[in-house]
Amino acid sequence: MTPPNDQHAPEMHVTSERFSENARHALDDKVLQGGLFIFAKGFTALREIGISQVPEFGDMRDRARDVKNHVLENLGDYLKQFEERVIANGGRVHWARNASEANEIIGRLCAEVNAKTVVKSKSMVTEELELNPHLEKQGIEVFESDLGEYIIQLRKEKPFHIVGPALHLTKEQVSDTFYEAHQRYGRTEKVTEKEALVREARIVLRERFKQADVGITGANFLVAETGSIALVTNEGNADLSATLPKHHIAVTGIEKIVPTLEDLGLFLRLLPRSALGLDTANYLSLYTGPKRDSDPDGPETFDIVLVDNGRSDMLGSEFQDMLRCIRCGACLNGCPVFTSVGGQAYGSVYSGPMGAVWTPALAGITHAANLPNASTFCGKCEEVCPVRIPLPNLMRHWREREFEKHYTPTGQRWGMGAWRWIAGKPALYRLASSMGGRVLRAMARKGWVKKLPGFAGGWTEMRDLKAPEGGSFLEQYEKGRRS
Amino acid sequence: MDARDEILGKLARKKHGGGATGISGHMKPAVAMKTGEEMVAQFREKAAKLSCGLSELSRMSEVPGEIERVLGEIGTMPVLHVSDEPELASLPWEDVPGLRTSREMDRDALDGVAALSACAAASAETGALVLTSDADHATAIGYLPDFHFVLLRKSQIVSGFEGIWAAARTNGGNRDLPRAVNIIGGPSRTGDIEATMVMGAHGPRSVHILLVDG
Numbered sequence: 126m127t128p129p130n131d132q133h134a135p136e137m138h139v140t141s142e143r144f145s146e147n148a149r150h151a152l153d154d155k156v157l158q159g160g161l162f163i164f165a166k167g168f169t170a171l172r173e174i175g176i177s178q179v180p181e182f183g184d185m186r187d188r189a190r191d192v193k194n195h196v197l198e199n200l201g202d203y204l205k206q207f208e209e210r211v212i213a214n215g216g217r218v219h220w221a222r223n224a225s226e227a228n229e230i231i232g233r234l235c236a237e238v239n240a241k242t243v244v245k246s247k248s249m250v251t252e253e254l255e256l257n258p259h260l261e262k263q264g265i266e267v268f269e270s271d272l273g274e275y276i277i278q279l280r281k282e283k284p285f286h287i288v289g290p291a292l293h294l295t296k297e298q299v300s301d302t303f304y305e306a307h308q309r310y311g312r313t314e315k316v317t318e319k320e321a322l323v324r325e326a327r328i329v330l331r332e333r334f335k336q337a338d339v340g341i342t343g344a345n346f347l348v349a350e351t352g353s354i355a356l357v358t359n360e361g362n363a364d365l366s367a368t369l370p371k372h373h374i375a376v377t378g379i380e381k382i383v384p385t386l387e388d389l390g391l392f393l394r395l396l397p398r399s400a401l402g403l404d405t406a407n408y409l410s411l412y413t414g415p416k417r418d419s420d421p422d423g424p425e426t427f428d429i430v431l432v433d434n435g436r437s438d439m440l441g442s443e444f445q446d447m448l449r450c451i452r453c454g455a456c457l458n459g460c461p462v463f464t465s466v467g468g469q470a471y472g473s474v475y476s477g478p479m480g481a482v483w484t485p486a487l488a489g490i491t492h493a494a495n496l497p498n499a500s501t502f503c504g505k506c507e508e509v510c511p512v513r514i515p516l517p518n519l520m521r522h523w524r525e526r527e528f529e530k531h532y533t534p535t536g537q538r539w540g541m542g543a544w545r546w547i548a549g550k551p552a553l554y555r556l557a558s559s560m561g562g563r564v565l566r567a568m569a570r571k572g573w574v575k576k577l578p579g580f581a582g583g584w585t586e587m588r589d590l591k592a593p594e595g596g597s598f599l600e601q602y603e604k605g606r607r608s
Numbered sequence: 609m610d611a612r613d614e615i616l617g618k619l620a621r622k623k624h625g626g627g628a629t630g631i632s633g634h635m636k637p638a639v640a641m642k643t644g645e646e647m648v649a650q651f652r653e654k655a656a657k658l659s660c661g662l663s664e665l666s667r668m669s670e671v672p673g674e675i676e677r678v679l680g681e682i683g684t685m686p687v688l689h690v691s692d693e694p695e696l697a698s699l700p701w702e703d704v705p706g707l708r709t710s711r712e713m714d715r716d717a718l719d720g721v722a723a724l725s726a727c728a729a730a731s732a733e734t735g736a737l738v739l740t741s742d743a744d745h746a747t748a749i750g751y752l753p754d755f756h757f758v759l760l761r762k763s764q765i766v767s768g769f770e771g772i773w774a775a776a777r778t779n780g781g782n783r784d785l786p787r788a789v790n791i792i793g794g795p796s797r798t799g800d801i802e803a804t805m806v807m808g809a810h811g812p813r814s815v816h817i818l819l820v821d822g
């Protein structure tokens with residue numbers, strides 16, 4: 126979408142080219158499959174129970190879609206209003222066209238206050254930017270404080286799920302990771318139980334909160350009328366990050382804006398229910414500007430970094446609807462592909478159906494062509510989306526673009542090209558499909574084809590093909606049999 | 609061109625002409641519209657669902673004794689850090705000589721202790737408490753202690769988010785909000801290891817509400 130060689134073009138590093146290979150490994154990984162079961166069955170059931178108690182849920186989703194559409198149509202105006210309110214409250218706003226620019230700004234803000242350590246709460250945007258390695262290169266020590274993010278940071282992994290970043294791991298794996306990482310704090314006893322692991326992370330991270338020079342958070346929402354950021358967590362780590370260090374930097378995408386507090390209420394009603402079926406998250410917080418003169422605590426500076434990184438390119442394109450996303454993870458939990466292969470297989474911070482649309486927009490379709498194809502088009506993602514994003518349609522748009530640009534494998538292109546040619550010629554199509562049926566029936570033993578010839582053999586490697594019965598659809602239609 | 613101008617310029621060029629989606633009106637679910645005793649009853653039920661402790665008291669003067677009793681059940685917790693809100697200072701602390709109180713609010717003093725604060729409101733929609741920062745209220749009191757007691761008057765309970773915003777704005781001077789508005793839905797928890805809920809992640813392991821008539 127952006128001209129190549131543009132120094133401010135969107136940037137996101139992905140390894141999505143390896144999707145098929147990763148997916149194969151994931152399917153063989155028994156531990157991972159156990160974790161995926163939790164998402165597929167547990168989270169989906171929680172969501173259904175949660176929303177069944179709010180009869181207005183469907184209407185709220187319609188309204189949320191309309192509010193977001195209204196914001197996207199007036200995005201610049203709301204961002205300017207937000208900026209004005211932030212400044213009036215004593216904060217600062219920084220604008221970043223892409224990842225490099227955002228990292229540079231955040232790095233500079235940290236350098237200005239001579240920061241040695243940074244404590245962070247979970248932010249998918251900073252994962253998108255690969256902010257941590259950038260700050261580490263500057264000699265700054267960075268501590269993730271959301272328990273899941275902390276675990277994957279220690280293990281040098283990418284988040285598994287936008288809501289539960291470490292849910293692919295067992296407590297034994299977490300135990301090993303902590304045992305190794307916490308020796309430096311004098312914690313030499315190996316703990317194995319979940320409660321003890323949580324307690325140990327709490328003790329270690331509590332000191333990091335108290336000592337950090339800068340706290341970096343994301344923002345789930347930006348409120349234009351008040352210039353506030355809204356943070357949603359269950360652990361309370363975002364609030365400690367926004368309160369104890371002398372400096373608070375919030376990093377988020379330009380699309381996260383809502384006009385008023387009333388609108389924010391609507392989204393706070395949708396987000397925890399869509400994510401985990403909860404009435405509310407444990408901590409819903411608004412932060413508006415730095416510490417006031419009379420406040421006993423709070424940061425001295427309050428900086429907001431608004432990141433574009435491809436979002437303005439999506440606006441006005443066929444992918445605009447994706448900008449409504451509130452990162453609840455419901456589409457991941459409902460997706461038969463995500464719940465079979467897990468987040469890591471996608472090779473992107475954003476996985477599942479939302480990731481399959483979002484990733485190509487940020488990383489380029491050349492690097493992420495596999496993702497919009499990793500879909501059964503069952504429609505579950507659209508069915509559960511709290512802001513009614515037509516995800517299957519958006520994936521289809523990427524497939525079309527990909528086909529136009531010739532990024533699909535030659536075999537697939539040849540096959541689709543041949544189908545298109547023959548489908549445009551009805552008489553020939555009927556002949557070919559009726560012959561195909563007869564050939565398959567001839568190859569079958571007891572109604573099943575065990576092995577197909579040529580490149581179609583891939584399909585029968587793992588399963589058999591049921592031989593067609595009773596002629597082609599058109600043959601049956603002509604005979605008047607519609608059963 | 610700098611980043612701000614370039615981004616805003618791009619957004620302006622892409623702005624749709626005329627047909628912007630209107631968003632007049634507002635939408636409130638029934639769960640956020642309870643009033644009177646029904647609202648208070650729903651608050652009790654929702655707060656319990658969030659794993660909050662709750663003591664119902666008819667007079668403010670019963671607060672110190674009730675805190676001493678609850679702390680006694682938990683075990684030894686000899687000092688209670690009391691936030692600077694005036695309604696807390698005026699409580700009859702002399703009635704509970706066994707419970708020492710402290711007004712220290714710095715990060716090391718609050719770490720892992722028992723503390724008491726007032727609040728700005730509570731929501732019957734979810735059972736959550738609303739704490740707002742001001743000269744008398746340090747934000748950290750809701751996060752660093754292990755045991756957080758919150759004094760709530762029945763008249764402070766609101767129906768839902770709409771009431772929370774109204775309460776928060778009043779405290780910050782009508783239009784503007786205070787620096788921090790924390791809507792706290794029970795003790796801190798995490799499900800990040802094997803999706804099992806464990807209480808006491810980064811914030812308090814226990815949130816106990818002292819609901820006083822009036």
